Each structure stands twice: as C-alpha cells, then as structure tokens.
Amino acid sequence: MALTGALAAGTQVPPGERVIDVRDLRMRYGTKDVLHGVSFAARRGEVLALLGPNGAGKTTTIEILEGFRMRSSGEVTVLDTDPARAGEAWRARVGVVLQSWRDHGKWRVQELLDHLGAYYRRYSTDLKSRPWPVGDLLEVVGLSALASTRIARLSGGQRRRLDVAIGIVGRPDLLFLDEPTVGFDPEARREFHDLVHRLTDVDDTTILLTTHDLDEAEKLADRILILNDGRIIADGSADDLSRQVAGESEIRWTRDGQRFVHSAANPTPFVRELLLQHGDAVEDLEVRRNSLEDTYIRLVHDSEGRAR
Amino acid sequence: MIETLRVGAARGLIELRQTLTNGQDLWGYFFPSVGLLITVFFTNQATVPGTNFSLGAATLPSSLGMLLAFGGLLTIAQILVVEREDGTLLRAKATPHGMNGYLIGKVIAVGGMTLFSVLIVLIPGAFLVDGLRVDLGGVLTLIWLLPLAVVATMPIGAAVGSSIENPRNLGFVMMPIFGLVAISGIFYPITGMPGWLQAVAQGFPIYWLGLGMRSVFLPDALASVELGDSWRHFETFGVLAAWAVAGLLVAPILMRRMAQRESGSAVAARRERALTTVGR
Structure with a gap:
C-alpha cells in the first residue's frame, strides 16, 4: 500500500530540532499491548494533533510524554530529557491541560493563578520571564471579568479556559492539551483557536493536542498523527494525508x-x-x-x- | 527549598482562610464543638470516680486531645482522598515542586484548622467548668506535646489517605478511630475499662494525647486516678514518638506510590466511577 511507504519515510524532523522524540514506544498492561512501537517527532513551535478512535492509545501516549506514566519499552525524549526520570526544572518547562479537573473549587480565579505561577518564579530566565503576569494571562483567556470569582462557580467553558490558563502560567516550552475544546460553544472554540495560534507565534511553544474534532485538528495542527490500535497509521499535514488516500x-x-x-x-x-x-x-x-x-x-x- | 516553603506556607494560609470563611466548613467545626460542650455541661455535676472533681472538667482536656488526634489522622486522610479525586494532587504533580508545596500547605492548613477546633471548645468550655488550671509546667508540656501531636498523627493520616482509593472507604477508617476514642478514656476514665481494652488503647496515640492534655489542664492531684497514678509524661513522649517515627517511615513511601499513580486517566476513571455510583 502507498500509505505504508509514506509512513516508513515518516515526516522528517532533523534530530537537533526535536522537542519530542519518540522511538519504538511500547506499552503493555498485563498481557494486553496498547502501544505497538509508536515513533514520531515534533519540532519546536509545531502544533501536533494526535487523532484516533477511543482506546487507540492517545491518552497512554500523552501521559508517558507528560511523565505521568511509565512506559514498557522504547526511547522517549521530551525537551532533551527522558520524562520518566525528569526533575522539577523539566516540569517547569512543560504545561499540562487535562480533561477532568475539578480541583481548587474554593479558590478564586486570580488567587489560584497567582499561587501556581509562584512555583515558576525561580525558573525565570532572561529569555523567558516566568510566570506569565496574571493580569495579561486572564486577558488572553478571556477571564478578566471573573478574576475574583470562586472557581466552583465557573461554567464548563470558563473552567476549561482556566485550565488552559493554568497550563500556560509557567510559559511552557511544550504544552500538552487533552481534548481542549470539549464543551466549548463555537465562539469559545474560535477564541481558543486564536489563543493557540498566539502561543505558537509569540512564544514558539510546541503543542501536542489530542482531539476528536477533525475540523479542529485541521485548523490548528501543522501536522496530524493518526493513532489506531496502538500504532501510528498516518503522519503528515491534513493535505498530505488526504493525498495519501486515493479517493x-x-x-x-x-x-x-x-x-x-x-x-x-x-x-x-x-x-x-x-x-x-x-x-x-x-x-x-x-x-x-x-x-x-x-x-x-x-x-x-x-x-x-x-x-x- | 526556602522558596517552596514560602509558596507552600502561603498556600496553607490561603486554604485556612478559605475554610474559616466558608459557612459549610464552619458548621463542620462548630457542630462537634457544640456536641462536646453539651457533653461537658451535662457531666459537669458528675464526679471522676474516687474523687470529688467534676467529670466534665476532666472530659474537657481529654476531648481536646481527641480533637488533636482527629485533626492529624482523619482530616488529613479525608483531604488526601478527596483532593486526589478532584485532581488537586495531579495539579500539584504537574507543577514544579508542587507536591512539596502542597504538603507544606496541608500541614499548615490542617494545623490551623485543628488549633481552631481546639480553641472553640476550650474557650467556651473554660467558662462551663471549674477546676481547670494551667501552670508553668503545663505550658512547658504544651510546648513539646503540640508539635509531637502533629508529627505523630499527620504522617499516619497521610499514609491512610494515600492508601484509600475510594472516598466511600473512608468509613472503614472512621469506625475504628471512633472505637478507639470510646476506649481511650476520653469521656470516661480508662481505669473503668477491662484490662485488655486498656492495653489496646495504650497502643494508640489518642489515649496519650488525652492524657497529655489532662496533665496540662488538671490539678496534679488528679494524676492519682490515671493508670500508674501518674501523668506518665515519659511514656506519652515515647509512644507518640514511636508513632511519629513509624509514620515518617511509612508515609513517604505510600505517598510517593500514590503520587506516581496519579495521571489524567486515573482522575478521569475515578470521576467516572463516582458518577456511576451516585446514580445508584
């Protein structure tokens, strides 16, 4: 099949530019293999979308890259470090936005961002001052008017935007977004897409996102990886992919x-x-x-x- | 390190302020406090067996010891289980030095909550009963007893909280602790218990915390109704220190294991389970 040929070549990212470098990643739970030799790379400033049906291994992959889960075998390098052994300085360069956070309900929006931002202060550099000033950050995610609202009182979409704000308060070099716009109305989704573009344009942030929304993947991602049954079955821009499939x-x-x-x-x-x-x-x-x-x-x- | 201490302390103070300005939480503090005060009030006329000292006055410091134990054991365990479920711990894990900041914050917040729950019993209670007095020796005892109470109970509470996956299983921890309270001489002198129950109670911190608080607030003559006719400060220190050492050995292992398991899908799975069991 033509597809297999294209895959073997893969999308070439020069080794020096790889923010994420995954080679032959395997994951096994008990006797069940959920990842069968996944390999891909992401370059600085790239937006990569991980697509695939439920149970394809997207979450497992992203959690291994986040350093939240140990892998069975394979080589994984994220920001020049193995996430399984990474320390706090690495953690400071990585932002994580997950789906099911309901934490800190008693806190006020600004209070929590101020607090979590404080952990990044010592990682501020001349090139990148950390944390992101909270006033600006609230502006960016459109929560300025809700700065002193209790988090438990936010609507679903506002809560997600806060999660994104927390994910980027440390001005990460690499941001993981798991199903970022689930529950957004079309306007909020559009604003979120603008935010992602701003992040990559201004801060050169690399973004790996999972989504079910193909339209979103097409709009946001420079490159799309399709994961099915623990294997990467396609890797390329939306145009590349549609060219691969004779239709x-x-x-x-x-x-x-x-x-x-x-x-x-x-x-x-x-x-x-x-x-x-x-x-x-x-x-x-x-x-x-x-x-x-x-x-x-x-x-x-x-x-x-x-x-x- | 200093930076983490600073951020963690700030976190603890914010959480303390939140809990002390939240109606539901305040109810949670005052409700048991009122219950204890009512108990003290109605046992005020009774006397400690073998003396003419008010039983209520003896119960008051004992119940302060119990509150110290609750704060360290139950509150910490409960918070860990709940905050693991809602993703607070995962958030801490996703933040640089976040876990340490979280734990420092917890010690301060729970310490403050416990102190508050002690004060709202002690202050009104002191007006209800006669015979409480604190001398210099009592103050000195408090100076070593309070920190030791924290170190003896919080790590154990944290270890318990780390091993419970489902908030519904918290009940399995509450029951034995309430059982221990019943046999630890909090509401009635331990000398009235059968010997083997006395032995069991003396294996746990609740009895010793109650005893320690009685030694601070009651006249020394009352030591004669205690086991061994003395306040047994040496033994109090020994048992509490043993619990502290055990807790400090076990808690970091269990907590590290718990933290390692935290991930987005673990939080999502727990949420899923919570939602499906709520409907039943």
Whole structure:
C-alpha cells in the first residue's frame, strides 16, 4: 500500500530540532499491548494533533510524554530529557491541560493563578520571564471579568479556559492539551483557536493536542498523527494525508437554480466536460478533495482491515 | 527549598482562610464543638470516680486531645482522598515542586484548622467548668506535646489517605478511630475499662494525647486516678514518638506510590466511577 511507504519515510524532523522524540514506544498492561512501537517527532513551535478512535492509545501516549506514566519499552525524549526520570526544572518547562479537573473549587480565579505561577518564579530566565503576569494571562483567556470569582462557580467553558490558563502560567516550552475544546460553544472554540495560534507565534511553544474534532485538528495542527490500535497509521499535514488516500473528489455546482453533486476519482476531465457543455450557466462551482473526515475514516478503516 | 516553603506556607494560609470563611466548613467545626460542650455541661455535676472533681472538667482536656488526634489522622486522610479525586494532587504533580508545596500547605492548613477546633471548645468550655488550671509546667508540656501531636498523627493520616482509593472507604477508617476514642478514656476514665481494652488503647496515640492534655489542664492531684497514678509524661513522649517515627517511615513511601499513580486517566476513571455510583 502507498500509505505504508509514506509512513516508513515518516515526516522528517532533523534530530537537533526535536522537542519530542519518540522511538519504538511500547506499552503493555498485563498481557494486553496498547502501544505497538509508536515513533514520531515534533519540532519546536509545531502544533501536533494526535487523532484516533477511543482506546487507540492517545491518552497512554500523552501521559508517558507528560511523565505521568511509565512506559514498557522504547526511547522517549521530551525537551532533551527522558520524562520518566525528569526533575522539577523539566516540569517547569512543560504545561499540562487535562480533561477532568475539578480541583481548587474554593479558590478564586486570580488567587489560584497567582499561587501556581509562584512555583515558576525561580525558573525565570532572561529569555523567558516566568510566570506569565496574571493580569495579561486572564486577558488572553478571556477571564478578566471573573478574576475574583470562586472557581466552583465557573461554567464548563470558563473552567476549561482556566485550565488552559493554568497550563500556560509557567510559559511552557511544550504544552500538552487533552481534548481542549470539549464543551466549548463555537465562539469559545474560535477564541481558543486564536489563543493557540498566539502561543505558537509569540512564544514558539510546541503543542501536542489530542482531539476528536477533525475540523479542529485541521485548523490548528501543522501536522496530524493518526493513532489506531496502538500504532501510528498516518503522519503528515491534513493535505498530505488526504493525498495519501486515493479517493473521489466531490464536485458541486448549480445550473438554472438547480443544485448538482457528482463524485469523480479525477475531477479535471469531468469539470472540463461540464464547462464545455454548459459554459457560464454553471454557477457556484466547487471541487473538494477528500475531507479530513473522509481521509480519517478511510485510514482507520483500512488499518483495521489489515490488522484482521 | 526556602522558596517552596514560602509558596507552600502561603498556600496553607490561603486554604485556612478559605475554610474559616466558608459557612459549610464552619458548621463542620462548630457542630462537634457544640456536641462536646453539651457533653461537658451535662457531666459537669458528675464526679471522676474516687474523687470529688467534676467529670466534665476532666472530659474537657481529654476531648481536646481527641480533637488533636482527629485533626492529624482523619482530616488529613479525608483531604488526601478527596483532593486526589478532584485532581488537586495531579495539579500539584504537574507543577514544579508542587507536591512539596502542597504538603507544606496541608500541614499548615490542617494545623490551623485543628488549633481552631481546639480553641472553640476550650474557650467556651473554660467558662462551663471549674477546676481547670494551667501552670508553668503545663505550658512547658504544651510546648513539646503540640508539635509531637502533629508529627505523630499527620504522617499516619497521610499514609491512610494515600492508601484509600475510594472516598466511600473512608468509613472503614472512621469506625475504628471512633472505637478507639470510646476506649481511650476520653469521656470516661480508662481505669473503668477491662484490662485488655486498656492495653489496646495504650497502643494508640489518642489515649496519650488525652492524657497529655489532662496533665496540662488538671490539678496534679488528679494524676492519682490515671493508670500508674501518674501523668506518665515519659511514656506519652515515647509512644507518640514511636508513632511519629513509624509514620515518617511509612508515609513517604505510600505517598510517593500514590503520587506516581496519579495521571489524567486515573482522575478521569475515578470521576467516572463516582458518577456511576451516585446514580445508584
């Protein structure tokens, strides 16, 4: 399969630029293997999305990289250190945003950020002053008006934004985001996406995020990794991936107020024919290659077929 | 190190302020306090067997000893179990030096809470009963007894809290502790217990904390109704120190193991389980 060939080559990240470097990572619980030799790398300032069905091993992978879980075998280097043996100075350079935090309900928003920020003070450098000034941080995540609200009183979306603020209060070099926008309304999601872009642009932060939302992965990620059944089955930008999967393009147009949809493996001859026949009567012409969703479903499907 | 101490201490003071300005928590402090004061009030007319000293007046310092034990054993265990579940511990783990800051904060916050719960019994209680007195010897005893109470109980409480995964299992710890209170001579002199229960009670810190507090607040003549006709400061120190050593040996191991296991999916799994059991 063409896909396997592309994978063997992988996306090349020069060794010197690797913020994350994972080689042949394996994880076994009892007799069950949940990761079968995962390898990938991330470069500085890159946004990497980890996609995959439930149970594919996304959480296990991210927790090993966060240093929260011991691996069975394989080489893992995160910010030049093995997370399984990393110390507090490494911890200060890593930000973590998880899904199910309900902690510090009695604290006020600003109070908690001030407190947690204080742990990073000693890691401030000339290049990067830590922590992030809390006033600015509240502005960035849109919680300024709620600075003195008790955390237990925040709505779900506000709570998530606070979690993100806590994740970046130490101005991390690397940020892990686990399903960051679950429960966000579309506006909050848009604001969150802007925030991620700002982080990578201004601070050169490397971001590894997991998500179920393909649209989000496409918008945010420079590169997408698809994990299925403990293996990486695709690694590349959204465009790369859809090119890897031979599929049909969708052609839509309207003529005389009527809508038409047609699928073709190669859209060019079809469109030429269409325009020759109807000329300017063809309106709202759109040609769409495989959406990321099609690609994703196709890839996961194919890999499952191969595994059986 | 100094920086962590500073941040941790700030954390403890913030949490102390939060708990002392929260209606629900205050109710939690005053409710047992009122219960103890009522007990003291109604036993005030009774006398300690073999003396004409008020039983209520003897119960008051004993119950202070009990409150010290509760603060160190139960409060810490409870907080650890709850804060592991809501992700506070994971947050600490995700922060540089966060775990140390967390623990320093806890010692200060729980120490403050315990002191508060002692004071709201002692101050009104002192007006209810006659015969309490504190001399210089008593003050000196307090100076070594209070820190020793903290070191003897908090590590044990932390070890217990680290080994309990499910908040519902906290009950299994509460029951034996209440049982120990019943046999430790807090509400009635231990001399009235059968010999083997006396032996059991003397193996645990609650009896010794009660005894120590009685030695601070009661006239020395009352030592005659205690086991061995004395306040047994030497033995008090010995048993509490033994618990402190045991706790300080075991607690770090259990806590490290607990902390190692914390991860996003562990917190999520506990939450999931809590949600499914709530519905039942």
